[in-house]
Each structure stands twice: as structure tokens, then as C-alpha cells.
Amino acid sequence: MVRYETWNDKRGAEIIARHAQHAGAALPILHALQETFGYVHADAVKMVAAALNLSRAEVHGIVTFYHDFRSTPPGEHVLKLCRAEACQSMGADALAAHAREKLRVDWHETTTDKRLTLEPVFCLGLCACAPAAMLDSQVFGRLDAKRLETLIDRARQP
């Protein structure tokens, strides 16, 4: 199952037009683009700039300022591991090291089979059931190495 559509500018233009009337529309547009395509394509930066009467540099500045927005396509699934203090107190650093080793990727990288992208996140608000993670939009608490491996294996199954 492929979760994201392949970038095409006609579809991109539709999405931009749908949100362009909002006051302060840049973030809603970028979120909608990323939700559809998994990332913000370089051509989209030009199109958003034209739609909002901004310079390309300004839109590029917005895209790169926020940790959420990607400029390259992610894997089919995105695994976010919390790296903040509450999760650290329950062994998140070791868990993250384990995940990176098992997946053979570093932060923001995608596995060679393109199934999983690993991203850090600073707090999911699940601090009383740490360590926590989010796979796509599903949340998990009190993770340990074994449960994390199960999660990863399930996500990487074709």
C-alpha cells in the first residue's frame, strides 16, 4: 500500500487553491501538500509563492524553518521516536540507538526498502507512559526494544 500520491503540479495547484483564501495560509497549504504527497516538492514552493504573493525565498524559508516539512519523499511509513526528557528518563536514548541499528538508518533517513523513515520528535505528550513513539498517526507508550521491533517489523511488511 502506497500512502502518498506521486507529485503532480495539477493536483498540487488544486490543493493550494483550496486553502489559499485562509488568512495566513502558508502553513495550512504546506500541511495539506505534505499530507497528500508526503513532502513539499520543489515546484510546490514556486506555486505557493505565486499563490500567496510571496517570494520563493520566503516560502523556502518557511518550509525549512519547521521541522515537520520535508523536501524529499519519505518512506511508506514514518516512525517518530520521542527524544525528550521524560522519555530519556525511561531509556529513550538506548531505544533510539537500537532502532537506528536495526533499521541501519540515522535520523531523518529512510530504510533501503523505502518502507520506513525514522524521525526524532520532541514530546508527544505521552510523558507518563514513556518511552513513546508515533507510527504514522498511531501512538505507542511504554515501549521496550521488543515491542519496538514488533512495530518496525509490522510496518516493513509488504
Next chain:
Amino acid sequence: MTRPRIFVPRDAAALALGADDVERAIVAALRRRQIDAEIVRTGSRGLFWLEPMIEVAVGGERIAYGPVAADEVEALFDAGFLDGKPHARRRGQPDDIPFLKRQQRFTFVRCGIVDRLSLTDYRAHGGYKGLERAIGMAPAAIVEEVTRSGLRGRGGAGFPTGIKWRTTAQATAPQKYIVCNADEGDSGTFADRMIMEGDPFVLIEGMTVAGIAVGATKGYVYIRSEYPHAIETFGRALAVARAEHYLGPKLAGSAYEFDIEIRVGAGAYVCGEETALLDSLEGKRGMVRAKPPLPAHHGLFGQPTVVNNVISLASVPFILAEGAKAYADVGMGRSRGTIPVQLAGNIKYGGLFEAGFGVTLGALVDDIGGGTASGRPVRAVQVGGPLGAYFPRALFDTPFDYEAFAARDGLIGHGGIVVFDDTVDMAQQARFAMEFCAIESCGKCTPCRIGSTRGVEVVDRIVRNENRAANLALLKELCTTMKLGSLCALGGFAPYPVMSAVTHFPEDFGAQPGLAAAE
């Protein structure tokens, strides 16, 4: 026979522990037994070591069972849990559980109890009484009521909410805004999330009252993207409130108009700072603005704007319904009312504990929180998020109060407490504080943008024992520069965790035990 009612939380933390699997197992078990029951999805009571905690209505009471795993549901039915019968997971009436019994819930009074999306439930539990009263008052009297309650901003700064409102109310402009800061980025905090997922109408009501009080007709809630469940639940609650005319023109049968829109953040911690949040709402990079001008005069799109935290706004309905005095009667010193303390990290009984200000840190961590989850000794607690100080056991007599924490070079921030056991390396925690500041800095001011990166390097040199004494002195100087020279709390407060770690845990920075005082 009355139709059984089963309450299953849909709070994100309960979901993270399998609440949806439990609900599916309950549905299947009911079908197999051909029992017609109502399943009510609630928020969480905030007892996370018992989540997923399900409840059944028996007679006029509720009986809790937790933590329940999906594969235990069959056994629960066999044991007769629909009638509140005994089982190893039975916890009795929730209000009798010591963790809840010791609380004083004003803001979280409905959270975990009501159907989170039912306005009927909300009103049956005292909801919209505050708005009803506000509609009958002069706007200036509403502001006065909030001022007299002593409510201070629960986001962390602790600025009197009533004064913010008055400043905006007195401004003249074609459009004013209420902006709710739901960018709850501090590790160890989840009170905003719990309210948006468990009792969203209380936030809608609080914002509506704020709108009437200052003359604003439009509200924005800026929710962080890391909270997809809060975004979904709050969005559905807005639709319900609109359909029942609690939002929009002539709301609740009055002459007032107010509506709310959700905006989603994009993973930038600094957008929790109110002026960066406003820039982000305007569709820009989340850069901190210099103050003045204050947002109350020149805020969103240049218009007068109230920016309040979720909990500040969610405290307003109680204050209006019960009166300023009922709120102000609780607390200590200049910290009036209740604070939802969030017990997090390596803690046995983690969760949400709302009580009047004044409970000591030690009581919260040891008595109420039960010490660490790992069973090892508590070594340090960080209070107030990534920019809060690390306190050792020696400071556990500090009462939860804005001024008492400030007097000990700490802050209560948004009320989160993260507990660490004796395996923690405090030099690494100090390093992380600087690293986090470097990752999240908006880059506008030099002390924060560059100081944080240099801070990581200096901590590394101390840990490697390179010119230790000189580098420690440099670190202190750098922290002073960041504290005094940064534009906002990110660079200005990052020195708190760093310096508290150095001061209270010198042995982790290479000092010999007992010699710290001589340095």
C-alpha cells in the same frame, strides 16, 4: 433492566496503551453474549499507570477496572464486571482512589467522566454555566471577575490573565482576536492535550467568555502537530458547538458572536512563545518578536489579541460559574487557584494531579507519585519543561508556587515534573538542554542562536576534563549572557537546567564529592 454503560477512554495516552484494542474486545464480547450496552468514549482521568482504565455504571456509581489488556476482557465479563463484581483489575470507585481523592479538580472536573463530544453531558456536569453568567454581565465586569480570581497564565509565564484581558478590552480596533496557545511542547506536560481530548467544550466556553469580555469575535487555537488526536477531537467538538449554536452569531441565544478556527503547528518548539506563535499563525517562520508592542495592542495580523494557554482559558468557566472568590480561596501567596501538575518520566504513579498551589515537590514526587517506576532512588527532577531547573532531593521542600520556585532559581512553567532515577548523568542532561536550544532556536537573537551551540561544546570540554575550571567559569558566563541577552524564554531560560545541573550535581561534571563548595 437498564442498558449497561461502559466508559472507555479515548485519550491519546490511553490509546498508546491499547484502549482501542480494549474497546474492540468489549464490542466483540458484548456481541457474543448478545448484550445491548452503550460504550461511552471519554477522556482520561489522568491515572496513567491504570490506563487503559475502563469504568461501568452500577447503580448511581461508577466502578473502575485497570489497567485492562484486550485479552483480559473476556475474563472481566466472566467475572461479572458489568455488575461491578470483583476481579484482580477492579479499582472500586474512581473517586476513592487515593491519587484522585487527594485532588481538588476545578478545571479537570469533567475530564475522564463525560462523553467528550456530548454537549448534553457537558451541560449536565455544570458546563456553560460560566458563559450563561458572562452573557448577563457587562464585559468589563467579566474582566474584573477574572482579575479578582488571581488567575495567572498557566503556560509558564504566570502573567495575570485579567490584566492581559483588560489591556485588549481597552484597545480600539476593527477586529480583535482570542488566540489559544495549545503548542504544549514542554516534555513532561500533557494537561492541554488531556483537556482538548477529554473536555474540549470547557476550552470552547473559556474562549467564548474571553471573546465577550474583550470584544473579540474570532478565536484561533494553535495546536501542535504532534497531537493528532487532540486536533481531531477538538475539531469535532467545534462542529458540535456550532451546530447547537454555542458558536457563531447570536451564540447561546445572546447578541454576541464568536467562532473558533484550529491551526496546526509544524514541529517548532519556539512557536509556544506567544509572539513566535503569532508569526506562525500569520503564515510566516515562527520568529520571536521584540516586545513592546504587546500582543494585547498589536497582536495577530496587527490587531489587539489575547494570547492565553489552554489551561488558563479552561479555568475561566469555573471562575465565572462559581465566582472569583471560590477560585482565589485556594492556593498560596500570589499563586491563586489550582494547578494541574503533571507527574511524568520515571515515576510509579504518573498522571495528572490538580490541586491548589502550595503542595511541596517532595509530596508530589514521593507521596503522590510513589517515587520512580524503576524502583531506584529519585536523584533529580526537572520541573517546568526543557527550560526548567533540575532539583535534587535537598530542594524537595519547595512548595509548588511561582515565587517559591523562582526564589530557588527554578520555575514551575506549565506544571510538568519529570523524575529521573540515580542512573541519570546530569552532565548529559545539561548538554541536552543546550542541544535542544540549538535545535529549536528561531535564530533571531545571537545569545540563543550561537550561545546554545557554544554551550554544547563547552559542556563537552568539561566532561572531557579539558581546562575544567576555566570551562566551568566560561559556561557560567555564557549562561549569564544567554539569560540576560536573549529575546525570549528559549535562550533566556535554557541556562536554568544547565546551571542547576552544575550547581546541584557537580560530581557529574568531574568535581570530587565534597569539594563543590570550594570551587
